[in-house]
Amino acid sequence: MSQSLHLFSPSSSGVALPKHSLRFTPSVSTSNRQFPVTSFPRRCCFAIRASASASSDPKVLETENGKPEVLSHVTAAAVSSDSASIEVDAVTEVELKENGFRSTRRTKLVCTIGPATCGFKQLEALAVGGMNVARINMCHGEREWHKAVIERVRRLNEEKGYAVAIMMDTEGSEIHMDDLGGAPSAKAEDGEIWTFTVRAFGSSRPERTINVNYDGFAEDVAIGDELLVDGGMVRFEVIEKIGPDVKCRCTDPGLLLPRANLTFWRDGSLVRERNAMLPTISAKDWLDIDFGIAEGVDFIAISFVKSAEVINHLKSYIAARSRDSDIAVIAKIESIDSLKNLEEIIQASDGAMVARGDLGAQIPLEQVPSAQQRIVQVCRQLNRPVIVASQLLESMIEYPTPTRAEVADVSEAVRQRADALMLSGESAMGQFPDKALTVLRSVSVRIEKWWREEKRHEAMELPEVGSSFSDSISEEICTSAAKMANNLGVDALFVYTKTGHMASLLSRCRPDCPIFAFTTTTSVRRRLNLQWGLIPFRLSFSDDMESNLNKTFSLLKARGMIKSDYQFQLKCFGHGIIEVQSQVKSICYYTGGCTSGS
Numbered sequence: 048m049s050q051s052l053h054l055f056s057p058s059s060s061g062v063a064l065p066k067h068s069l070r071f072t073p074s075v076s077t078s079n080r081q082f083p084v085t086s087f088p089r090r091c092c093f094a095i096r097a098s099a100s101a102s103s104d105p106k107v108l109e110t111e112n113g114k115p116e117v118l119s120h121v122t123a124a125a126v127s128s129d130s131a132s133i134e135v136d137a138v139t140e141v142e143l144k145e146n147g148f149r150s151t152r153r154t155k156l157v158c159t160i161g162p163a164t165c166g167f168k169q170l171e172a173l174a175v176g177g178m179n180v181a182r183i184n185m186c187h188g189e190r191e192w193h194k195a196v197i198e199r200v201r202r203l204n205e206e207k208g209y210a211v212a213i214m215m216d217t218e219g220s221e222i223h224m225d226d227l228g229g230a231p232s233a234k235a236e237d238g239e240i241w242t243f244t245v246r247a248f249g250s251s252r253p254e255r256t257i258n259v260n261y262d263g264f265a266e267d268v269a270i271g272d273e274l275l276v277d278g279g280m281v282r283f284e285v286i287e288k289i290g291p292d293v294k295c296r297c298t299d300p301g302l303l304l305p306r307a308n309l310t311f312w313r314d315g316s317l318v319r320e321r322n323a324m325l326p327t328i329s330a331k332d333w334l335d336i337d338f339g340i341a342e343g344v345d346f347i348a349i350s351f352v353k354s355a356e357v358i359n360h361l362k363s364y365i366a367a368r369s370r371d372s373d374i375a376v377i378a379k380i381e382s383i384d385s386l387k388n389l390e391e392i393i394q395a396s397d398g399a400m401v402a403r404g405d406l407g408a409q410i411p412l413e414q415v416p417s418a419q420q421r422i423v424q425v426c427r428q429l430n431r432p433v434i435v436a437s438q439l440l441e442s443m444i445e446y447p448t449p450t451r452a453e454v455a456d457v458s459e460a461v462r463q464r465a466d467a468l469m470l471s472g473e474s475a476m477g478q479f480p481d482k483a484l485t486v487l488r489s490v491s492v493r494i495e496k497w498w499r500e501e502k503r504h505e506a507m508e509l510p511e512v513g514s515s516f517s518d519s520i521s522e523e524i525c526t527s528a529a530k531m532a533n534n535l536g537v538d539a540l541f542v543y544t545k546t547g548h549m550a551s552l553l554s555r556c557r558p559d560c561p562i563f564a565f566t567t568t569t570s571v572r573r574r575l576n577l578q579w580g581l582i583p584f585r586l587s588f589s590d591d592m593e594s595n596l597n598k599t600f601s602l603l604k605a606r607g608m609i610k611s612d613y614q615f616q617l618k619c620f621g622h623g624i625i626e627v628q629s630q631v632k633s634i635c636y637y638t639g640g641c642t643s644g645s
């Protein structure tokens with residue numbers, strides 16, 4: 048006999064309960080199928096599931112506010128899905144077979160692709176090494192080059208069974224130097240006088256002259272200002288202005304790299320003159336965004352975001368351009384304004400990046416760690432994935448081992464439980480991209496394990512993120528699922544999710560065990576690759592949760608990813624029912640997708 052815990056929605060009891068109260072009614076049943084599903088309001092139970100039929104009509108769903116919502120990607124998946132198969136990352140599959148559930152890495156890894164890693168074999172090596180997302184930076188290279196990289200990643204996914212997502216990063220309206228006429232770098236020596244100018248030169252550029260991309264440069268700077276290249280890698284002092292030419296003396300010598308970022312400081316603060324009015328998304332960025340939409344990238348990261356408005360604008364642009372695309376917009380937090388408007392920017396975005404490179408050029412360096420901590424925390428609270436980026440392993444651009452300080456920095460980001468870590472120059476143009484990735488991977492796994500063993504989990508307040516009662520139920524179910532999974536020491540959580548929302552709510556709880564996220568579309572599967580602890584699978588599933596579960600288990604067993612003696616103990620069905628089978632020796636916990644299309 049099994050014991051059931053039935054969780055009723057207030058409306059089924061006929062008694063008006065306060066918004067947050069849920070009624071638990073212990074009951075005894077002999078069958079798993081005893082669900083009072085019909086007593087739930089439609090939107091609260093199995094409202095919507097991906098249809099397995101090959102219909103080409105978009106599914107129109109009824110949502111909370113009664114407005115129809117078209118989920119055409121549901122149909123797209125149904126058309127392409129093979130109902131008998133399950134798709135999982137080739138690396139994960141091997142890892143699960145060899146080491147079991149618990150060993151899987153929870154922190155996701157993003158690699159910037161550049162000349163050192165753009166070939167098929169090099170990309171494959173990164174995928175084998177654990178790259179979850181490939182980032183292309185539109186600051187560098189031609190669109191044709193980026194297109195070729197995207198095609199190679201796609202081919203890799205198709206031919207070798209990976210689900211590497213693609214993130215396109217916009218250039219943004221930053222002030223930067225030119226490409227040094229194709230030279231890999233230029234050396235500025237102490238005391239040398241260099242000219243920064245907007246004047247165009249043909250092939251005959253005078254010595255020690257650098258072009259700047261911002262027309263108002265000479266007007267904005269003042270004599271005595273400090274000019275920082277790449278946030279202080281090289282420093283100059285402005286000594287003279289002659290028309291468009293700004294003459295500067297080098298005060299901190301170093302290597303100037305092509306398109307290096309420029310900021311100028313006065314009396315210890317960043318100068319924000321007319322350049323503060325530059326649009327976040329430049330004319331070139333819009334063309335790059337069109338390119339990204341046409342190529343079907345998974346994420347678009349927006350540089351130098353200042354407000355939520357620009358994110359909303361971009362999201363409606365993407366929606367209008369490609370009705371069924373689900374490109375996620377990542378806000379890069381790398382300016383003073385983005386810190387000021389942090390909460391609303393993150394609320395408007397689908398994720399955020401702590402872009403420490405430029406951030407460290409805009410605020411004093413000693414403020415960057417606390418800014419990072421705050422951004423990671425706000426993202427977790429608002430349920431948005433967050434990437435910690437820049438200089439994690441900077442020395443590995445040149446050396447095969449990291450510094451101890453770099454390992455400590457990576458550890459701290461993992462300990463903060465950021466969703467993802469990112470390599471920049473280390474993978475784009477460094478000498479040891481694979482080794483750098485290995486360091487990220489091994490440090491992540493080690494710190495995650497240590498933190499679990501130490502039971503050091505912070506009790507972070509997770510405020511409600513949804514606005515409807517239905518959303519609240521989803522959140523409560525995921526929070527309880529994670530808590531039960533921890534308390535019972537289960538090996539995995541299973542979640543069936545169409546848009547990825549339920550999976551994200553589970554990920555947000557940062558449970559001890561990995562989360563197997565089953566989703567119907569390959570695009571959602573790729574997108575889930577950015578979120579902490581999720582192991583995304585593509586699987587076509589139906590309205591019948593019990594049969595989905597049986598099917599999943601037999602497919603996973605057949606692939607050797609779970610041992611045949613594993614059984615599931617706890618089941619959480621649909622929106623309202625948690626069923627606990629006390630007699631079954633067990634391993635897994637499962638939570639079903641709940642709200643419409645989530």
Ligand SMILES: Nc1ncnc2c1ncn2[C@@H]1O[C@H](COP(=O)(O)OP(=O)(O)OP(=O)(O)O)[C@@H](O)[C@H]1O
Nearest residue numbers: 159160161162184186187188404405471472475476
């Ligand atoms: N597509 C590319 N082609 C050539 N070099 C590249 C490319 N992408 C990156 N790089 C090199 O790798 C370095 C680091 O890359 P990354 O994209 O992280 O730059 P970043 O300056 O940190 O980012 P951002 O410009 O967004 O602030 C760049 O400075 C550049 O030298």
Ligand SMILES: CC(=O)C(=O)O
Nearest residue numbers: 402403404405436437
């Ligand atoms: C990644 C990036 O844009 C930065 O760190 O500035």
Ligand SMILES: [K+]
Nearest residue numbers: 186216217218
């Ligand atoms: K960029």
Ligand SMILES: [Mg+2]
Nearest residue numbers: 381402404405
């Ligand atoms: Mg930047």
